[in-house]
Amino acid sequence: MEEPLVSTTQQMWIAGTILFAAYGLIFSEWMHRAGAAIVGAVVMVGIGTWIGFYSQEQAIHALDGNTLLLLAGMMMVVVMLRPTGGFEYLAIRIAKWSKGDPKLLLIYLCFAVSVISMFLDNVTTVLIFAPLTVLITRILRLNPLPYLMAQAMLSNIGGAATLVGDPPNLMIGSTAGIDFTHFLLKMGPPIAVIWIATVGLLLLLFREQLVGQGRHTIDLDERKAITDPVGLKKALFTLVIIVALFFTHHHLHLYPAFVAFIGVALLFLLVRPNPEPVFGKMEWSVLVFFTGLFIIVGGVESSGLLALIGEQLAILAQQPGMLLATCILLMWVAALLSAIVDNIPFTVAMIPIVAGLEGHGVNIAPLWWALAIGVGLGGNGSHIGATANIICVAESERCGIPEARITPMLWLRKGLPTMLFGLLISSLLFTLFFDHFLE
Numbered sequence: 001m002e003e004p005l006v007s008t009t010q011q012m013w014i015a016g017t018i019l020f021a022a023y024g025l026i027f028s029e030w031m032h033r034a035g036a037a038i039v040g041a042v043v044m045v046g047i048g049t050w051i052g053f054y055s056q057e058q059a060i061h062a063l064d065g066n067t068l069l070l071l072a073g074m075m076m077v078v079v080m081l082r083p084t085g086g087f088e089y090l091a092i093r094i095a096k097w098s099k100g101d102p103k104l105l106l107i108y109l110c111f112a113v114s115v116i117s118m119f120l121d122n123v124t125t126v127l128i129f130a131p132l133t134v135l136i137t138r139i140l141r142l143n144p145l146p147y148l149m150a151q152a153m154l155s156n157i158g159g160a161a162t163l164v165g166d167p168p169n170l171m172i173g174s175t176a177g178i179d180f181t182h183f184l185l186k187m188g189p190p191i192a193v194i195w196i197a198t199v200g201l202l203l204l205l206f207r208e209q210l211v212g213q214g215r216h217t218i219d220l221d222e223r224k225a226i227t228d229p230v231g232l233k234k235a236l237f238t239l240v241i242i243v244a245l246f247f248t249h250h251h252l253h254l255y256p257a258f259v260a261f262i263g264v265a266l267l268f269l270l271v272r273p274n275p276e277p278v279f280g281k282m283e284w285s286v287l288v289f290f291t292g293l294f295i296i297v298g299g300v301e302s303s304g305l306l307a308l309i310g311e312q313l314a315i316l317a318q319q320p321g322m323l324l325a326t327c328i329l330l331m332w333v334a335a336l337l338s339a340i341v342d343n344i345p346f347t348v349a350m351i352p353i354v355a356g357l358e359g360h361g362v363n364i365a366p367l368w369w370a371l372a373i374g375v376g377l378g379g380n381g382s383h384i385g386a387t388a389n390i391i392c393v394a395e396s397e398r399c400g401i402p403e404a405r406i407t408p409m410l411w412l413r414k415g416l417p418t419m420l421f422g423l424l425i426s427s428l429l430f431t432l433f434f435d436h437f438l439e
Contacts, residue, residue, distance in 0.1 A: 015303035018044050023100025027408040034285040035294025044299035060424040062298020065259045074127045075282045084232035088225035091135035102210040113151040114158030122159035126388040130395035145404045146206035152392040155379045160376025161191040168347040168375045176368050190429045194422050234270040297341045303372045327370035334374025339381025366437040380418040383411035
């Protein structure tokens, strides 16, 4: 790369300006978010190359291939599972369990999504549950909007509780040498409290959409919903293998994306579907959006802006008696930035900075937990703060129900208070039980 034309500070300002301009396009809905991400990515690479802080090669390296391929693989699995009637069967069962109570249905769905997100990647969980949620609400004649938003937010929170629930957790655990059990014991209790409080808040925020009763009598036979029993058995067999590999992928040194494609390959062997309909029903706009977003955030990271923020936190952490304050600040900064940029690049930038503090005599254990909580909760702040959010937004658009469409401003009105409320509770818990996080 040639010598930069401007100073490092100016590079940060330019990269930040491009980032916020792209986000302005996304939030304004003047154009589709995928188109806005492409425009932002092209501008970031073009100006970054011209000025000297970013290059085409760096843009390619900024792409998180594991996340993109995991999304693509699980989309194909879900598309091949849909025609069997398995989703319809489960939808009718859950609809019957809820007895038409909108609030009870929200609690059931959120609990199921959160628990599964603790052991599966929350992206995979929402890919399965988003279309299922639309089916359930159609049966009960309810608006799917609050359920889609709630399950995305609670999947983010549930995923924060375990080592394998969210990619940043896995990166933190790998660097810090934290195993699955230790991670769950430290993060499980505070996440449980945050989960209960968040469900209560969401019931309050969506109280207007959750009034009355849905359809009381569910006179549908779930057994008749299954249209391809043999195909369903093959798909479920494949899904069991995928889930088992997701549980053990870190021990087997397999990327989650490769696990997903093992499942895709197995389904193609067992079911032998026509590939054209499978590819045609995938959410390509979601994949394109994240491709552009990774390139944009890669430019911001390359400019040094994320590292600068981390270095300022590191300076604060080394001050006597400031460890708790640094943890709380890191938690809030991580959350706020994760609502704006993807939490993976921020985590990547912060890990070496936090790890380096150990050489200066700082107990870095609580900083790991603060970082994990912050990036886990921050995804709820905006509709592009987490991959699960985008999947639910895309499903709300695809279902064809006008009142179910999740707009960026609607998400901000509901998601931002949810994120801030979770951060307040986690800050209080961190302060009251700081000793719990010291190891």
